[in-house]
Amino acid sequence: xxxxxxxxxxxxxxxxxxxxxxxxxxxxxxxxxxxxxxxxxxxxxxxxxxxxxxxxxxxxxxxxxxxxxxxxxxxxxxxxxxxxxxxxxxxxxxxxxxxxxxxxxxxxxxxxxxxxxxxxxxxxxxxxxxxxxxxxxxxxxxxxxxxxxxxxxxxxxxxxxxxxxxxxxxxxxxxxxxxxxxxxxxxxxxxxxxxxxxxxxxxxxxxxxxxxxxxxxxxxxxxxxxxxxxxxxxxxxxxxxxxxxxxxxxxxxxxxxxxxxxxxxxxxxxxxxxxxxxxxxxxxxxxxxxxxxxxxxxxxxxxxxxxx
Amino acid sequence: xxxxxxxxxxxxxxxxxxxxxxxxxxxxxxxxxxxxxxxxxxxxxxxxxxxxxxxxxxxxxxxxxxxxxxxxxxxxxxxxxxxxxxxxxxxxxxxxxxxxxxxxxxxxxxxxxxxxxxxxxxxxxxxxxxxxxxxxxxxxxxxxxxxxxxxxxxxxxxxxxxxxxxxxxxxxxxxxxxxxxxxxxxxxxxxxxxxxxxxxxxxxxxxxxxxxxxxxxxxxxxxxxxxxxxxxxxxxxxxxxxxxxxxxxxxxxxxxxxxxxxxxxxxxxxxxxxxxxxxxx
Numbered sequence: 001x002x003x004x005x006x007x008x009x010x011x012x013x014x015x016x017x018x019x020x021x022x023x024x025x026x027x028x029x030x031x032x033x034x035x036x037x038x039x040x041x042x043x044x045x046x047x048x049x050x051x052x053x054x055x056x057x058x059x060x061x062x063x064x065x066x067x068x069x070x071x072x073x074x075x076x077x078x079x080x081x082x083x084x085x086x087x088x089x090x091x092x093x094x095x096x097x098x099x100x101x102x103x104x105x106x107x108x109x110x111x112x113x114x115x116x117x118x119x120x121x122x123x124x125x126x127x128x129x130x131x132x133x134x135x136x137x138x139x140x141x142x143x144x145x146x147x148x149x150x151x152x153x154x155x156x157x158x159x160x161x162x163x164x165x166x167x168x169x170x171x172x173x174x175x176x177x178x179x180x181x182x183x184x185x186x187x188x189x190x191x192x193x194x195x196x197x198x199x200x201x202x203x204x205x206x207x208x209x210x211x212x213x214x215x216x217x218x219x220x221x222x223x224x225x226x227x228x229x230x231x232x233x234x235x236x237x238x239x240x241x242x243x244x245x246x247x248x249x250x251x252x253x254x255x256x257x258x259x260x261x262x263x264x265x266x267x268x269x270x271x272x273x274x275x276x277x278x279x280x281x282x283x284x285x286x287x288x289x290x291x292x293x294x295x296x297x298x299x300x301x302x303x304x305x306x307x308x
Numbered sequence: 309x310x311x312x313x314x315x316x317x318x319x320x321x322x323x324x325x326x327x328x329x330x331x332x333x334x335x336x337x338x339x340x341x342x343x344x345x346x347x348x349x350x351x352x353x354x355x356x357x358x359x360x361x362x363x364x365x366x367x368x369x370x371x372x373x374x375x376x377x378x379x380x381x382x383x384x385x386x387x388x389x390x391x392x393x394x395x396x397x398x399x400x401x402x403x404x405x406x407x408x409x410x411x412x413x414x415x416x417x418x419x420x421x422x423x424x425x426x427x428x429x430x431x432x433x434x435x436x437x438x439x440x441x442x443x444x445x446x447x448x449x450x451x452x453x454x455x456x457x458x459x460x461x462x463x464x465x466x467x468x469x470x471x472x473x474x475x476x477x478x479x480x481x482x483x484x485x486x487x488x489x490x491x492x493x494x495x496x497x498x499x500x501x502x503x504x505x506x507x508x509x510x511x512x513x514x515x516x517x518x519x520x521x522x523x524x525x526x527x528x529x530x531x532x533x534x535x536x537x538x539x540x541x542x543x544x545x546x547x548x549x550x551x552x553x554x555x556x557x558x559x560x561x562x563x564x565x566x567x568x569x570x571x572x573x574x575x576x577x578x579x580x581x582x583x584x585x586x587x588x589x
Contacts, residue, residue, distance in 0.1 A: 127538075129539040129543045143356040211312065270527075
């Protein structure tokens with residue numbers, strides 16, 4: 001009571017104060033564990049920092065562009081960037097297409113749908129370490145079950161190039177992409193199914209009355225209402241996959257032509273102890289991500305306007 | 309036959325095939341995982357094509373839990389996951405309430421900042437945190453890992469909870485205020501009980517992140533084996549030749565089963581609508 005007498009506050013001021021107090025734990029932890037480290041990462045990228053001399057590298061240390069010129073001229077950097085792009089685009093597209101097909105197949109009720117749905121969600125829910133180990137075992141050239149079905153065993157995860165129907169294909173990279181599609185199609189499925197089930201039934205029924213065939217209804221009635229969620233999914237999956245580390249690292253360790261930039265960053269950090277160079281590489285990755293996103297959004301924002 | 313009838317007939321055949329295929333590619337690997345974990349390694353090498361083991365054994369589980377130290381890893385993972393969930397909820401409930409209900413300076417900006425943080429690559433953060441934790445000696449401890457997990461999940465959980473809190477009718481809260489509730493007791497007695505499904509969902513999300521995460525566990529804990537999480541333990545032991553694959557498969561089951569159980573147990577609760585009937589008239 002006394003404090004209220006001392007400083008009479010309006011309800012609005014009280015509300016603003018309460019708001020700041022309640023949000024502050026959230027702000028503090030994101031500031032300390034996310035924002036400040038992020039700024040520090042940018043600083044480190046411009047410094048000659050190694051684990052041994054890290055204590056001597058201060059805020060006012062020597063700033064240089066050397067890390068950037070070094071990592072970009074290093075053999076393998078541009079290859080890994082191309083790998084990252086191929087992996088991301090193919091993984092994103094495949095997971096969304098399979099997710100869409102799955103959502104359409106599971107749209108209507110049928111006996112056992114709950115069980116089927118549960119089964120489909122498991123690859124996404126299960127820990128990445130367990131599923132990568134499972135894939136490694138199943139694809140193992142010596143005792144993997146998949147290879148017992150084939151006439152000739154294929155080293156899916158350790159072979160950079162192979163021949164398929166006379167065409168040279170990047171075996172390991174394709175396997176990693178297949179893994180990505182398999183693991184993340186349930187994510188796309190969940191989003192698309194939720195949207196599908198929220199669609200008004202009248203439009204579809206009207207199209208049936210007008211004599212539209214199932215494919216016509218899909219093309220002209222359902223798809224136009226799904227573009228928005230698919231666009232959102234593409235952005236989300238693109239962002240997540242572009243900087244993904246676990247999947248590729250656990251499946252191939254970045255070997256056999258599957259090295260993506262995030263795995264490279266990790267290798268620079270741990271085996272070379274070169275903090276500056278790995279930070280520079282991570283920053284370059286983030287910049288490319290922003291550029292690709294900007295290009296994508298520009299194109300897509302235009303496309304969406306056309307559809308109204 | 310008209311195009312319509314042809315398409316309908318085709319879809320009628322295709323649909324079960326697609327569903328069967330989807331079940332096959334999702335369920336079979338996990339069935340195989342379980343089947344592999346209950347047989348002897350000798351059997352796998354002699355007959356890699358068989359799915360059903362000729363002799364069941366649970367020695368693989370005994371081996372992986374005791375000899376390989378998975379009991380310790382399980383304990384570590386449980387500590388990390390439960391602590392992350394508890395602290396994440398503790399931090400994000402007031403945060404989300406503030407963003408949903410209270411007008412304060414920077415409310416909209418806060419919201420935007422969180423999403424920006426969420427979309428930022430973890431690998432960029434990993435470097436300075438690695439250096440920082442090495443410097444202050446938090447590397448190798450579970451506390452550092454828990455801190456990172458909380459920071460990674462809080463932006464999302466605030467966003468999830470905010471969306472739900474906004475659906476709680478203001479009039480219910482106003483009624484509580486008239487009945488003499490302070491702001492905190494309104495949150496505790498009115499908003500939270502009405503938000504149980506959202507709380508379950510956010511808790512589930514935080515649990516899944518903490519249980520499944522690999523990169524930060526690898527960076528921070530790899531040198532101190534007694535603090536390995538189950539994920540890290542399995543990934544580190546998977547490379548060794550001495551440990552039979554079937555034993556490691558038992559480890560995979562041990563790693564996968566808790567999260568699958570938690571997920572499906574929680575998912576059912578999510579579907580319960582709890583606001584129904586809270587506000588009459």
